[in-house]
Amino acid sequence: MSLVSPSIESLLPYEGGKPIEELARELGISDAIKLASNENALGPSPKALAAARAALSDVHRYPDATAYKLRERIAAEHGVPMGHVIQGNGSNELLDLAVRTFCTSEHHIVLAEPAFVVYKIAALAHGVPFTAVPVVDLTHDLDAMLAAVTPRTRLLFVGNPNNPTGTYVGLEPLRRFLRALPEEVIVLMDEAYIEYATAADFPDCMTLRNEHERMIVCRTFSKIYGLAALRVGYGISTPQLIGYMNRVRAPFNVGTLGQVAAIAALDDSEHVRTCRELNARERERVSERLRAMGLSVTPSQANFILVDVERSARLTYDALLRKGVIVRPFASLPTSLRVTIGKVAENDRFLQALGEVLS
Numbered sequence: 001m002s003l004v005s006p007s008i009e010s011l012l013p014y015e016g017g018k019p020i021e022e023l024a025r026e027l028g029i030s031d032a033i034k035l036a037s038n039e040n041a042l043g044p045s046p047k048a049l050a051a052a053r054a055a056l057s058d059v060h061r062y063p064d065a066t067a068y069k070l071r072e073r074i075a076a077e078h079g080v081p082m083g084h085v086i087q088g089n090g091s092n093e094l095l096d097l098a099v100r101t102f103c104t105s106e107h108h109i110v111l112a113e114p115a116f117v118v119y120k121i122a123a124l125a126h127g128v129p130f131t132a133v134p135v136v137d138l139t140h141d142l143d144a145m146l147a148a149v150t151p152r153t154r155l156l157f158v159g160n161p162n163n164p165t166g167t168y169v170g171l172e173p174l175r176r177f178l179r180a181l182p183e184e185v186i187v188l189m190d191e192a193y194i195e196y197a198t199a200a201d202f203p204d205c206m207t208l209r210n211e212h213e214r215m216i217v218c219r220t221f222s223k224i225y226g227l228a229a230l231r232v233g234y235g236i237s238t239p240q241l242i243g244y245m246n247r248v249r250a251p252f253n254v255g256t257l258g259q260v261a262a263i264a265a266l267d268d269s270e271h272v273r274t275c276r277e278l279n280a281r282e283r284e285r286v287s288e289r290l291r292a293m294g295l296s297v298t299p300s301q302a303n304f305i306l307v308d309v310e311r312s313a314r315l316t317y318d319a320l321l322r323k324g325v326i327v328r329p330f331a332s333l334p335t336s337l338r339v340t341i342g343k344v345a346e347n348d349r350f351l352q353a354l355g356e357v358l359s
């Protein structure tokens with residue numbers, strides 16, 4: 001008899017971008033660059049680092065289990081009461097927590113394909129049936145997602161911008177969708193990359209919360225705030241939903257260094273603006289250069305782009321690895337690579353390496 005459920009049996013462990021140290025170990029390449037995990041190439045605000053350093057002397061104490069000051073700061077940032085905010089060990093924990101809290105095997109989840117793989121992992125891990133709705137033009141097909149909702153549907157994931165495509169759903173289509181969604185369905189808006197978005201019609205779900213009461217907006221300090229290693233994310237929803245998630249949440253889920261660094265990161269809006277502007281410029285420049293090489297690039301609102309290399313993405317990925325450039329292939333996109341926008345010199349190195357690999 002199997003030790004685990006069939007859905008856990010079918011799971012493969014989450015595979016992140018290849019670490020630089022691993023490439024050094026495997027191929028002896030010492031100066032590799034990593035454009036594979038959508039991290040912020042500029043790193044965090046120096047103020048966030050200083051806050052984390054100053055908190056080091058307290059690490060023998062457990063963190064504030066309620067993350068009071070962090071939630072207070074997040075609440076002020078978004079103009080919501082503190083009871084609407086939950087902290088997460090990365091937003092990843094909250095994606096999983098939403099499934100664990102609200103869904104059983106009697107329920108059903110709707111998600112897009114391809115989208116952030118953790119939605120699917122969470123559904124499988126907790127034995128919740130799901131429907132993966134294929135994207136259209138690499139963008140969420142909101143009409144098809146609505147059509148996939150059944151009386152059992154409890155949770156629906158929308159990544160905006162979506163990962164790995166970088167595409168987005170605009171304000172008006174999203175508003176119509178939220179209004180049309182049956183009120184019992186909880187929509188989880190995953191806005192991990194929202195701070196990088198620059199499109200005029202890009203929706204901010206904080207302002208759409210009264211279109212659909214059962215909404216959880218998830219954000220993270222891992223992307224533009226540059227604190228991926230400290231594992232801090234947050235969710236904003238109604239006190240009722242937040243209250244249920246808090247019953248299930250692990251105690252002390254965000255460490256002290258993460259809490260203080262995240263507050264300082266929020267306080268440094270200048271750093272965020274610098275990162276957003278550099279990313280937007282480089283996203284445009286890299287996309288144009290790739291198009292000039294004859295490749296098709298999906299327009300992106302995030303800090304990564306998806307480029308169709310029109311041949312095996314896996315082999316191209318391997319060839320780039322040997323040149324010390326780590327990008328990200330996806331089994332569901334056999335001829336495309338996802339490339340994180342890095343610093344100017346890193347992007348140049350990627351463009352040069354890809355040019356050599358393709359020629």
Ligand SMILES: Cc1ncc(COP(=O)(O)O)c(C=O)c1O
Nearest residue numbers: 090091092116163192220222233
């Ligand atoms: C779309 C999306 N959501 C959520 C996450 C989770 O990030 P974290 O747990 O670091 O907040 C990621 C990470 O890559 C992501 O791409």
